[in-house]
Amino acid sequence: MEAPPLPGADDRIIETTRRVTPARVLGVLAAACALAAIFGSSPLLAWTESLPDGQAARLLHDAASAWNTAMSAAGATRLHDWLRAFIRMFENFHF
């Protein structure tokens, strides 16, 4: 038995939708996370700062900080920074 279709996705879509195994699902999610870690190193750093204090948290924070520095130097954080600056600018407009 196939996994049942999603609501809103009719049979024709399901027939043409590529179906993958759980291993491929994990692969896609892991690849998406890896890409997000490259372009979103600053939120990753912010997340480590919110962790409860401890040895592991400090290690994670140091690693995330070094990673964020490297990604900033490589220019990978520009997209995130630009979008954030744009939305903040838009948010501050007034009638």
Added chain:
Amino acid sequence: MLFPTLNFLLFFLAVAAAMVPLRQHHEGRKIVLLVASYYFYAQWNWHFCALLAGSSCISFVAGRAIAASTEERYRRAVVATAVTMHLLLLGTFKYCDFLVGSANALARALGLTHELPFIEIILPVGISFFTFHGISYVVDVYRRDVAVCRRLTDMLLYMAFFPQLVAGPIVRASFLLPQLYAAPRMNIAIGPPLMLILGGLFKKVVMANYLATDLVDPVFFDPASFSTADLLLAAYGYAIQIYCDFSAYSDMAIGLAALLGYRFPPNFNQPYRAQNFQDFWRRWHISLSSWLRDYLYKPLGGSRHGSLLTMRNLLITMLLGGIWHGAAWKFVAWGAMHGAALVAERALFGSRVPKPRTMSGRILSTLFVFHIVCLAWVFFRADSFDTVLIYLGAMAKFTPGIMQATPFTVTLIALGLATQFVPADFSRRIARRLAAWPSWALAAGAGLGAICIDALGPDGVAPFIYFQF
């Protein structure tokens, strides 16, 4: 553990990783999902895991007892007992202090000096949802709509499955349990679930959160300080905020379940394009409205016993639907407004409301329904009836100017409204296009999409509105 957080992402990655070696082991996969679901629930308050398990056991034992008997009176007595036990649990945790407060207020009004003490029970997250799941199971077994659950683990997983545990959609036993009984081959269509999850993230993180912090919360906190335009826009803003917030959770729940190989029913279908109130309730929180229809309205008699009783049944259903949302009179008022609207429609047009023939008629109908729905949302959102009176009074003063609303929040409202009027098959067309994408492109789209949504959203993540219910 909220969906739009890194903590949840790591949790879900771990669950997805555990699914890989268990591809051919249906029972093992269910055990992993069960453990993961209880871990997920324990992140709020681990003490309530016992409540969730107890509630599941009530349904499990009752289901076995119903299925084991052919005597109608006995089966009915078991259903009644199980439903009563579920409602007592819900009543104790959710409505006890509300009832005490209401009784004390009545006593004061009658001049009595003695007051009942408040118990101050913590409200378990998701109790309204898992109670409805439990009731759905025993009633479905009684009606023979679902095969009885032979394994306790299936029942525990049905009640606790983490994507729908804390804020729905309300997945009926007859919908989900057959998926747990069967052993589906784990071939998963990955594009549509990722689209639902990213769309949900955008609606929650960007639209709902900004509308809450930049417009709705400040205006509802002190409505007397704002202009008529601000108050009107805040009412519209809340209509969009609650839609984006709740439909986002539902979309993400549906998408997450689909990534694990399970199907959930749809919960929203462009509700603000409704042209009458019947239509609105076929589009808003569909899993709740259909649950109330099948487990409350129809057992009350539905529309089978004449107009007056039909209207009574509609009102009772909507009043109870209102109080299901929370232990406060404002929710009763919200339910009463929708009930009155449905009753008025029934009185004017009968069981089937005709669709307007002209475009202008359709536009006017949609605008009318939307504005009554927004008025009801003011009751729903306000802290108290006093706030509602202040809000509506301030709006009637026609104070000029705009103090709180900004081009940004107005754009969000316009965007939210625009999503209601895109063609109904818009998401299907996108899904069809995604179907052609290779896995690496889906991964790239999901990763970049998530980063863009994080960048566009405000700092921090507010809890989902429906968590409190």
